[in-house]
Amino acid sequence: MVPADQRAPASPPKRQVAPWNDERVRSLAFQSLTLALVVGLLAYLALNAADNLSRQGIATGFGFLGREASFAITTALIPYSPADTYARALLVGLLNTLLVAGLGLVLATLLGLALGLARLSANWLLGRLALVYVEIMRNTPLVLQLFLWWDLLRLSTPPPREAWKPLPGVYISLRGVFFPVPVYDPLYLWMGAALALGVAAAALLGVWGRRRQARTGRALRLGLPGLALILLPPAIVFFAGGAPHLLDVPHPTRFDFSGGRSITPEFAALLAGLVAYTAAFIGEILRGSILSVRSGQSEAAAALGLTRGQALRLIVLPQAIRVAIPPLTSEYLNLAKNSSLAVAIGFPELFSVTNTVANQTGQAIEAMAIVCATYLAISLSISLLMNLYNRSMAPVER
Amino acid sequence: MIELRRVNKWFGGRQVLKDVSLTVARGERVVVCGPSGAGKSTMIRCINRLEEHQQGEIFVDGIELTGDVKQIEAIRREVGMVFQHFNLFPHLTVLDNLTLAPIWVRRMPRREAEDLAMLYLERVRIPEQAGKYPSQLSGGEQQRVAIARALCMKPQIMLFDEPTSALDPEMIKEVLDVMVELAQSGMTMICVTHEMGFAREVADLMVFMDQGEVIETAPPDRFFTAPRNERTRLFLGRILRQ
Amino acid sequence: MKAGAARALRWTRVNLFSTPLNAALTLFIAYLAVRLLPGTVGWAVLRASLTAADDRACAASGGACWAFILDWSRFILFGRFPYAQQWRPAIVLVIFAALLLASFSRLLPGRWLALAWAGGLGAVALLMWGGVLGMPYVDTALWNGLPLTLILAAGGLGISFPLALLLALGRRSSLPAVRTLSIVYIEGARGVPFIAWLFLMLVLLPLFLPPGVAIAKLWRAEIAFALFIAAYLAEVVRGGLQAIPRGQYEAADALGLGYLHKTALVILPQALAVTIPAQVNTFIGAFKDTALISIVGLFDLLQDTNTALNDPAWRMAYVEGYVFVGAVYFVFCYSMSLYSRRLERRLGRERR
Ligand SMILES: Nc1ncnc2c1ncn2[C@@H]1O[C@H](COP(=O)(O)OP(=O)(O)OP(=O)(O)O)[C@@H](O)[C@H]1O
Ligand SMILES: [Mg+2]
Numbered sequence: 001m002v003p004a005d006q007r008a009p010a011s012p013p014k015r016q017v018a019p020w021n022d023e024r025v026r027s028l029a030f031q032s033l034t035l036a037l038v039v040g041l042l043a044y045l046a047l048n049a050a051d052n053l054s055r056q057g058i059a060t061g062f063g064f065l066g067r068e069a070s071f072a073i074t075t076a077l078i079p080y081s082p083a084d085t086y087a088r089a090l091l092v093g094l095l096n097t098l099l100v101a102g103l104g105l106v107l108a109t110l111l112g113l114a115l116g117l118a119r120l121s122a123n124w125l126l127g128r129l130a131l132v133y134v135e136i137m138r139n140t141p142l143v144l145q146l147f148l149w150w151d152l153l154r155l156s157t158p159p160p161r162e163a164w165k166p167l168p169g170v171y172i173s174l175r176g177v178f179f180p181v182p183v184y185d186p187l188y189l190w191m192g193a194a195l196a197l198g199v200a201a202a203a204l205l206g207v208w209g210r211r212r213q214a215r216t217g218r219a220l221r222l223g224l225p226g227l228a229l230i231l232l233p234p235a236i237v238f239f240a241g242g243a244p245h246l247l248d249v250p251h252p253t254r255f256d257f258s259g260g261r262s263i264t265p266e267f268a269a270l271l272a273g274l275v276a277y278t279a280a281f282i283g284e285i286l287r288g289s290i291l292s293v294r295s296g297q298s299e300a301a302a303a304l305g306l307t308r309g310q311a312l313r314l315i316v317l318p319q320a321i322r323v324a325i326p327p328l329t330s331e332y333l334n335l336a337k338n339s340s341l342a343v344a345i346g347f348p349e350l351f352s353v354t355n356t357v358a359n360q361t362g363q364a365i366e367a368m369a370i371v372c373a374t375y376l377a378i379s380l381s382i383s384l385l386m387n388l389y390n391r392s393m394a395p396v397e398r
Numbered sequence: 399m400i401e402l403r404r405v406n407k408w409f410g411g412r413q414v415l416k417d418v419s420l421t422v423a424r425g426e427r428v429v430v431c432g433p434s435g436a437g438k439s440t441m442i443r444c445i446n447r448l449e450e451h452q453q454g455e456i457f458v459d460g461i462e463l464t465g466d467v468k469q470i471e472a473i474r475r476e477v478g479m480v481f482q483h484f485n486l487f488p489h490l491t492v493l494d495n496l497t498l499a500p501i502w503v504r505r506m507p508r509r510e511a512e513d514l515a516m517l518y519l520e521r522v523r524i525p526e527q528a529g530k531y532p533s534q535l536s537g538g539e540q541q542r543v544a545i546a547r548a549l550c551m552k553p554q555i556m557l558f559d560e561p562t563s564a565l566d567p568e569m570i571k572e573v574l575d576v577m578v579e580l581a582q583s584g585m586t587m588i589c590v591t592h593e594m595g596f597a598r599e600v601a602d603l604m605v606f607m608d609q610g611e612v613i614e615t616a617p618p619d620r621f622f623t624a625p626r627n628e629r630t631r632l633f634l635g636r637i638l639r640q
Numbered sequence: 641m642k643a644g645a646a647r648a649l650r651w652t653r654v655n656l657f658s659t660p661l662n663a664a665l666t667l668f669i670a671y672l673a674v675r676l677l678p679g680t681v682g683w684a685v686l687r688a689s690l691t692a693a694d695d696r697a698c699a700a701s702g703g704a705c706w707a708f709i710l711d712w713s714r715f716i717l718f719g720r721f722p723y724a725q726q727w728r729p730a731i732v733l734v735i736f737a738a739l740l741l742a743s744f745s746r747l748l749p750g751r752w753l754a755l756a757w758a759g760g761l762g763a764v765a766l767l768m769w770g771g772v773l774g775m776p777y778v779d780t781a782l783w784n785g786l787p788l789t790l791i792l793a794a795g796g797l798g799i800s801f802p803l804a805l806l807l808a809l810g811r812r813s814s815l816p817a818v819r820t821l822s823i824v825y826i827e828g829a830r831g832v833p834f835i836a837w838l839f840l841m842l843v844l845l846p847l848f849l850p851p852g853v854a855i856a857k858l859w860r861a862e863i864a865f866a867l868f869i870a871a872y873l874a875e876v877v878r879g880g881l882q883a884i885p886r887g888q889y890e891a892a893d894a895l896g897l898g899y900l901h902k903t904a905l906v907i908l909p910q911a912l913a914v915t916i917p918a919q920v921n922t923f924i925g926a927f928k929d930t931a932l933i934s935i936v937g938l939f940d941l942l943q944d945t946n947t948a949l950n951d952p953a954w955r956m957a958y959v960e961g962y963v964f965v966g967a968v969y970f971v972f973c974y975s976m977s978l979y980s981r982r983l984e985r986r987l988g989r990e991r992r
Contacts, residue, residue, distance in 0.1 A: 124655035139973035141931035379831035474896035485891035
């Protein structure tokens with residue numbers, strides 16, 4: 001507690017200072033000037049826009065969102081028809097963006113992990129091969145790669161009757177990629193519940209093991225039992241329920257396929273391009289973060305008598321993950337933003353749909369405002385989370 | 399030359415200078431000591447406005463330190479400062495470190511500034527290092543360059559904030575020798591230091607600070623032999639025993 | 641000789657057959673190479689066709705259709721620039737190559753290099769525009785192909801750099817209004833995909849200008865590009881600013897240097913020097929992003945190739961077309977990244 005009379009006075013002594021020489025006056029003046037300039041510029045642009053729009057007879061505002069879209073969208077996660085509103089079309093686009101970004105994020109991480117490990121491997125050939133891949137991906141533009149994927153998938157693929165069959169039930173043709181999906185059975189819900197139970201049990205087992213080790217000092221090998229706890233319950237439910245394994249397999253018809261699920265060449269090209277490209281960056285991030293902790297720390301761990309595996313699990317990985325998470329997040333953000341390149345190959349994600357909407361309605365400003373606001377919201381919320389995470393993970397210094 | 403009148407300063411809610419008053423005459427050498435956190439650095443940093451005081455008055459060379467930018471500039475030209483961690487500019491050679499301020503602040507022609515710089519490098523006895531970068535010098539050499547850099551502005555007053563406490567013992571002497579010479583040349587100096595040998599040799603006035611207050615000011619002979627305040631005695635006992 | 645063989649043997653054992661898993665991997669990769677390499681080499685070289693009349697003729701010989709690239713090379717490189725005048729953009733390419741080589745090799749000291757760039761870009765402008773020295777005037781709409789890509793990249797970087805410095809300093813400023821504006825700009829620009837910026841500038845900018853004022857497409861793309869990179873570059877520079885100890889600011893203050901002198905002579909030189917590798921990496925990203933202008937209707941290298949591929953005779957030669965464009969981008973980006981890595985190593989050594 002500071003006594004009232006000892007509190008810092010609001011302002012320091014001011015004595016016969018010419019106002020133009022006063023630090024505070026100067027800083028206020030400079031800031032006001034900067035603000036005035038920026039606000040003035042924005043106001044000027046806005047006035048021009050209002051003027052131009054009224055001259056062209058374009059009504060401003062977001063009223064158009066309620067009107068009928070009257071264009072079709074090839075890939076939609078929610079029911080959509082051209083009779084729906086523009087707002088719904090945009091929502092379909094947003095969901096497609098999230099779908100591509102979500103799928104891409106998972107696949108790129110897996111491929112990136114493989115690449116990172118390959119780069120670190122003791123096998124010279126494998127390391128070189130991964131390096132060549134990474135350099136090619138990182139040093140050529142993503143749009144170019146997308147064009148290549150797209151042309152590969154729509155020009156070099158055979159017609160449906162001669163479709164490639166990389167796996168039984170999977171067909172790749174001009175029409176896109178068709179693959180089987182399991183037919184829904186209520187049992188799957190129960191399997192999900194059993195899986196959740198198994199995971200919970202495994203977590204409990206892990207906690208118990210750690211406690212026991214802390215108490216008795218004896219480490220238990222709980223990996224296999226844990227895995228069994230997770231996998232067995234759904235398996236038991238599956239077989240007890242009569243093992244329903246009906247698959248909805250696509251069948252070639254004369255010009256197309258029926259059944260199964262399919263993805264369009266555009267979607268496949270976008271996903272493949274994004275994953276192949278982003279994985280190269282992710283691989284390098286993972287490799288770099290593991291290398292950044294490797295030498296001194298793992299030597300110290302070895303000096304303490306930890307095995308190589310223990311050193312990796314207890315010392316290197318926790319630190320590597322801490323190093324990797326911020327650049328990984330920004331890479332994921334890049335992936336989400338890069339999904340807007342779909343506009344080049346016509347996959348209807350948020351940006352392409354917005355582009356169509358803007359062209360149809362002439363409300364380009366409003367449409368762009370919606371896209372920008374959406375991407376900003378995604379980016380800012382992720383970087384906010386990131387900052388919070390960084391603050392909580394920051395190594396304590398001194 | 400320098401006058402502090404009842405200066406107060408707070409960091410947030412914490413008062414770090416309490417009614418500090420001090421007068422330093424032209425040519426006078428003042429040594430400030432006191433335990434860690436006493437506010438010694440804060441006080442001398444207020445004199446060239448690296449920190450802003452919130453109450454009281456500070457006059458340097460008759461000019462009062464206020465928010466007036468012109469006067470702050472004028473004062474900083476007249477006051478040289480040497481830091482504990484040298485703070486040399488790592489991207490510039492020793493010579494460029496020395497000529498930077500004369501050229502850009504005093505608007506001196508480069509030639510003249512370089513001659514001046516060499517003069518001071520000779521005074522701190524390292525003219526041969528002019529072309530090197532700071533990272534290529536030893537700590538003692540770096541600190542001597544820092545002193546020469548401050549002197550190149552031809553300041554009326556020099557401030558030293560623990561100039562030797564980041565140095566190895568064998569380098570301390572070379573820096574102190576330069577400081578003693580500077581003192582003998584008649585420079586007005588305020589030194590924060592715990593080098594009591596140096597203090598005895600050059601100080602005209604000793605200042606002891608504790609918890610933001612000036613506890614005792616006395617000429618060195620009386621300060622070391624008959625300190626009046628209990629806290630001064632304790633501090634001296636601790637520091638002289640080492 | 642024998643020692644060499646022994647060393648080779650040891651190298652093979654350590655790097656290829658150290659563990660059973662490694663040996664298996666090596667064998668697997670070798671198997672793949674045996675299966676795929678001959679086909680690839682055959683396609684790209686042996687069975688490739690340099691003279692075929694169209695893509696069907698290439699398909700018949702079963703090899704790559706480099707004939708397409710040869711046939712369309714001038715269009716891909718220079719687009720619709722008047723055919724008889726295409727020596728001008730060709731010289732422009734040579735100028736850019738020379739400038740890049742001079743920059744990478746560090747033959748010229750910094751001041752001369754800056755001068756060379758200024759002079760080189762002046763010459764580029766002169767050659768592209770013409771209208772003097774007997775060269776007919778050429779509108780910016782006809783500046784196509786690789787010169788367009790390079791002009792966009794060089795101009796974008798040139799304009800964005802000072803802006804980035806201002807933004808980075810602004811974000812670290814003690815003045816709240818300046819800091820807030822900088823943060824809003826930087827985060828706003830980075831939060832939105834580049835393609836959205838391009839649409840803003842190319843489609844929407846005319847709406848925001850008074851009637852009668854028109855900015856050529858090329859310059860609108862250039863502005864969009866510069867404004868976009870500036871935000872990323874600003875963050876890189878800010879990283880450098882953050883790494884500078886407070887003592888540097890205080891020493892400059894104590895010497896009586898004002899804000900401008902302190903920033904220009906003490907702070908920025910250090911912040912820029914330590915971030916050169918990161919700046920180059922940002923620039924590589926930006927250089928690749930120039931390809932996006934093909935989506936908004938500018939005829940860069942990629943869009944020229946797309947146009948050429950619309951020729952029904954060559955529709956199936958897209959792999960060759962894109963491989964060619966990719967190779968051009970790769971040469972530029974990879975040499976920049978090699979340069980940045982070399983600098984990084986040198987900086988690392990100096991810091992130690
Ligand atoms: N920038 C700052 N913000 C907040 N508190 C500060 C700041 N600078 C100094 N202080 C506090 O002010 C007090 C006085 O600090 P000062 O550096 O002046 O002490 P000192 O006498 O120089 O100590 P030392 O011998 O350790 O250098 C300390 O308690 C310190 O924690
Ligand atoms: Mg101190």
